[in-house]
Every structure is written in C-alpha cells, then in structure tokens.
Amino acid sequence: MKARVRYAPSPTGLQHIGSVRTALFNYLFARSVGGTFILRLEDTDRTRSSDVFVKNLYDTFKWLGFYWDEGPDVGGPVGPYTQSERFALYREHAERLVGLGKAYYCFCADDKGARKDEPEEERGEADAQAPAGFGYQRTCRNMDPAEASRRSSSGEPHVIRLKIPLDGVTGFDDLLLGRIEWKNADVNPDPVLLKSDGFPTYHLANVVDDHLMGITHVMRAQEWIPSAPLHMIMYEAFGWEPPKLCHLPMVHGEDGHKLSKRHGATAVDEFRKKGYLEAALINYVAMLGCSYEDGRDIFSLDDLSRLFSIDHINKAPAVFDYAKLEWFNGQYIRMLSDAQLVERITPFMIDASLVWSPPNEQEEAVLLGAAPLVKERLKYLSDAPEALRFLFLAPELPPLSDFVPKKFDTARTALALSAARDLLLTVDVSNHDATEAASRAKAEELGIKLGDLLLPLRVAVTGTRVSPPLFQSIAVLGTAKAVARADKAIAALKAAD
Numbered sequence: 001m002k003a004r005v006r007y008a009p010s011p012t013g014l015q016h017i018g019s020v021r022t023a024l025f026n027y028l029f030a031r032s033v034g035g036t037f038i039l040r041l042e043d044t045d046r047t048r049s050s051d052v053f054v055k056n057l058y059d060t061f062k063w064l065g066f067y068w069d070e071g072p073d074v075g076g077p078v079g080p081y082t083q084s085e086r087f088a089l090y091r092e093h094a095e096r097l098v099g100l101g102k103a104y105y106c107f108c109a110d111d112k113g114a115r116k117d118e119p120e121e122e123r124g125e126a127d128a129q130a131p132a133g134f135g136y137q138r139t140c141r142n143m144d145p146a147e148a149s150r151r152s153s154s155g156e157p158h159v160i161r162l163k164i165p166l167d168g169v170t171g172f173d174d175l176l177l178g179r180i181e182w183k184n185a186d187v188n189p190d191p192v193l194l195k196s197d198g199f200p201t202y203h204l205a206n207v208v209d210d211h212l213m214g215i216t217h218v219m220r221a222q223e224w225i226p227s228a229p230l231h232m233i234m235y236e237a238f239g240w241e242p243p244k245l246c247h248l249p250m251v252h253g254e255d256g257h258k259l260s261k262r263h264g265a266t267a268v269d270e271f272r273k274k275g276y277l278e279a280a281l282i283n284y285v286a287m288l289g290c291s292y293e294d295g296r297d298i299f300s301l302d303d304l305s306r307l308f309s310i311d312h313i314n315k316a317p318a319v320f321d322y323a324k325l326e327w328f329n330g331q332y333i334r335m336l337s338d339a340q341l342v343e344r345i346t347p348f349m350i351d352a353s354l355v356w357s358p359p360n361e362q363e364e365a366v367l368l369g370a371a372p373l374v375k376e377r378l379k380y381l382s383d384a385p386e387a388l389r390f391l392f393l394a395p396e397l398p399p400l401s402d403f404v405p406k407k408f409d410t411a412r413t414a415l416a417l418s419a420a421r422d423l424l425l426t427v428d429v430s431n432h433d434a435t436e437a438a439s440r441a442k443a444e445e446l447g448i449k450l451g452d453l454l455l456p457l458r459v460a461v462t463g464t465r466v467s468p469p470l471f472q473s474i475a476v477l478g479t480a481k482a483v484a485r486a487d488k489a490i491a492a493l494k495a496a497d
C-alpha cells in the first residue's frame with residue numbers, strides 16, 4: 001500500500017523549529033518511499049485558531065520550499081483538508097460510536113460543555129493527559145440508552161463520551177520506541193468526543209480524519225504519546241485498522257529543557273529575517289535526531305529525501321545547537337554563486353535603504369563586485385548591509401583614535417595615511433599581488449609595519465577597522481572616492497595635531 005502521511009498543525013501559533021521538524025520528517029519519509037505528504041489543518045479549537053497563523057504556515061513552507069501533495073490550498077481526493085469544514089463528519093462518527101455502544105450521551109455538562117464541578121474538562125485537548133481518577137466519574141455511562149436518546153432528542157444539552165474499557169490493556173508498537181502499553185484503568189476516564197456545541201474534540205477529529213484520509217503512518221512529537229491509548233481505543237471501537245505510529249524525539253535546548261524562546265529564536269520567521277538560507281535550515285533541522293550518511297554534514301533536500309529512514313531516527317531528545325546552525329548557514333552562503341548571493345542579500349540591502357528597490361545598474365554592479373569579498377565572512381545574509389555599507393554611503397568620519405595605530409600619534413598617522421593615499425594613485429587596485437608588493441615596499445621605505453600603513457587607509461575608506469579586503473574593496477568602490485575619503489581624514493588628523 002502506498003504510504004500516506006500528514007502534517008496536522010493546529011493554527012494556534014507561529015510555525016517553529018519543532019513543528020517544521022515534524023513536517024520535514026513526514027515529507028522526507030513520504031519521498032523516501034514514494035508516498036504522499038498531506039497537510040491537514042486541525043483548527044477545531046476555534047478560539048485559538050487564527051488566519052494569521054494559517055498564513056504564516058503557508059508562507060513558511062513556501063519559503064522552505066518543501067510542500068504538501070494534498071492540502072487545503074492544493075486540494076486532493078480526500079478533502080476538505082481543514083477540520084472546521086468537516087464538522088458534520090465528526091458528529092456522524094460520534095453518533096456511530098453511540099450506536100455501536102462504544103460511546104454515550106452525557107448530560108452532566110452545563111450548556112458550555114463543561115461541568116461546574118469538573119473544571120479539567122474545559123481543558124479540551126489536554127484532557128487525555130489528566131491523571132487517572134481525576135476526571136469524569138462516568139455518571140451517565142450506565143444510563144438506559146432509550147432514556148439517553150429521549151433526552152438528547154428533546155434538545156437537552158449533552159456531550160458524547162468515549163467508553164474506555166474498565167479493565168484490560170491498550171497499547172501499540174511505536175515504530176521508534178517499540179511497544180507502549182497502558183492499563184485501561186489508568187487511561188483518562190471516558191473523554192469527550194463531541195462537545196455540547198457540536199464541535200469535536202481533537203481526539204475525535206484526529207482519528208476520524210486519519211482514517212478517512214487513508215493515513216498509513218503517523219509521525220508526530222512525543223508529547224502526543226499520552227493521546228495514543230485513547231486513539232487506539234477509538235480505532236478498535238470503530239473497527240478500523242490504526243495507522244502505524246512513530247513518536248519523534250523532542251527537541252531540547254542546550255540546558256535539556258524543551259526548546260523555547262528562552263533559548264533563542266524558535267519561530268521560522270525569525271530565522272528567515274535574520275538571513276538564514278532555507279537550505280541550511282532544512283539541512284540542520286533534518287539532522288535533529290536523525291542521521292543520514294556517515295562523514296557528511298551537507299545534504300540537499302533531494303539527498304535527504306533519498307536517504308531518510310525511520311531506522312536512523314534516535315530515541316533520545318535532539319539538542320538544538322544554534323552555533324551549529326550558524327555554521328551550516330555559513331557553509332550554504334559560501335556555496336552560492338556571486339549572482340545568487342547578490343540576489344539573496346538584495347532584500348536586506350533594500351531594507352537598510354542602501355540601494356534602490358530594485359537596485360539600479362550601478363548598484364547591481366557594486367553588489368556583484370562585492371559578493372566575492374564578503375562571501376567568506378557572512379554568517380547571515382543580514383550581515384551584508386553592515387559589511388557593505390561603505391560601498392554605498394561615505395562613512396561618517398570615525399573618531400580619530402580609530403585611525404591611529406599602536407605607538408603612533410596623529411601626526412605620524414597622517415603621514416602614513418598620505419603615503420597610502422598616494423600609493424593608491426600608482427597601483428592597479430584590482431591586482432592583488434601588485435598592490436600587496438607595492439604596499440610592502442612603501443611600508444619598508446617608511447620603516448613602519450604593513451598593517452600600520454594600511455590601518456588608517458582602511459578606517460578612512462570603510463569607516464571601520466574590520467572590513468572586507470581593502471584594495472579589492474577599493475577596486476569596487478573606485479579609487480577616486482577612496483582618495484577623497486583619505487583626504488578628508490588627513491585634514492582632520494592634521495587639524496587635531
């Protein structure tokens with residue numbers, strides 16, 4: 001049977017690293033076995049779901065560039081793929097379980113679906129995780145079905161609850177973790193499937209949809225393990241074959257706690273805005289708790305799709321290492337061609353108001369000339385405006401102390417800068433070896449170190465002590481502008497003397 005997997009987010013927050021990891025593993029699994037990857041929007045929690053988060057979901061995956069084969073926006077044979085458009089189905093299935101004697105009407109609830117003396121019921125999705133003995137007392141479980149049916153037909157508010165067997169064991173074979181079992185007596189007693197307002201709970205909608213959508217494998221975060229016995233009991237009650245379950249290891253921060261904002265950026269948007277390349281993020285996230293081929297770190301989406309295997313997923317939690325992700329990003333930046341790098345940094349340059357939108361021809365040429373100079377240095381695309389600003393705007397005159405090499409005074413600095421300025425007029429700045437040799441000769445002639453000759457020039461031209469390679473930068477900037485900046489600095493140094 002062809003594998004069908006789904007990513008089933010609830011649009012109640014921004015897409016974050018953990019959710020993208022779940023989606024990616026499902027995608028890679030589908031690709032590795034020639035299966036289908038489906039998006040299902042689990043928006044049954046109408047108060048917390050928001051279109052803002054749905055938009056964020058679509059934007060995130062369009063940016064990441066791996067997408068579902070079936071879903072609300074692309075359609076497919078088993079739609080609709082948004083749960084709020086499927087409510088009739090859930091009611092029908094809950095009623096079916098009542099008919100089968102596997103679920104029952106419960107009238108203990110007030111009209112909001114929550115009993116005043118049973119606050120945990122209001123916890124909705126979390127109720128599967130309530131400690132045993134802490135939940136519903138099964139008051140309506142033994143009501144005569146005829147009476148229950150009469151009361152429900154007369155319009156009395158009610159919920160539908162699943163009958164959890166009173167004894168015995170429920171379990172499943174997790175593809176990663178092996179056999180997991182619960183005593184039924186320990187499973188949350190008789191959870192609500194359909195609320196009194198006719199809305200399904202997460203459990204009902206999730207199980208009905210996985211079945212109706214032909215899902216063969218459920219890969220989701222380990223935090224969903226406590227829901228699994230309930231789901232298994234429901235499959236059994238319906239007489240359906242359950243999908244295979246695979247609960248993925250959690251993603252932790254370096255301190256061993258679940259990855260959260262405390263550790264740093266977690267929303268994918270933040271990484272995008274910071275200037276991470278999507279290929280780097282995908283590569284890194286794919287390795288969170290899974291290995292591919294020994295001795296290699298860099299994998300394209302195609303490589304990952306080919307090499308992915310559930311057998312290579314670790315059981316232990318994965319640790320999110322921001323420094324490692326940064327390393328990946330640097331690697332991916334270096335792999336870009338100059339033209340690609342220009343394309344990727346341009347939005348950041350526009351945002352910083354350093355170039356027009358779109359850049360004009362001259363700006364385009366400067367960016368292309370500068371690309372090889374910064375490619376080795378950028379950690380993120382967002383570093384580009386700072387590194388390249390001097391090519392588009394004359395820097396403010398830095399404090400004079402920035403110009404002065406160790407053991408120099410301003411007069412001596414002015415002399416060194418004048419010499420370097422004059423040198424600029426005699427060399428071909430685009431010829432690295434020639435400028436290097438000429439600068440060395442000049443430094444020797446003046447009896448100073450090469451670094452001390454060039455530092456004041458670097459500060460004058462770029463406004464900072466740390467810049468891309470100096471002469472190559474000047475080649476992109478134009479010698480005339482560099483000389484003018486040097487002249488301004490020389491005048492300031494002399495005036496201070």
Ligand code: GLU
Pocket residue numbers: 008009010042206218219220221224
């Ligand atoms: N809607 C659930 C979530 O937000 C889906 C859990 C599952 O994959 O079964 O993660």
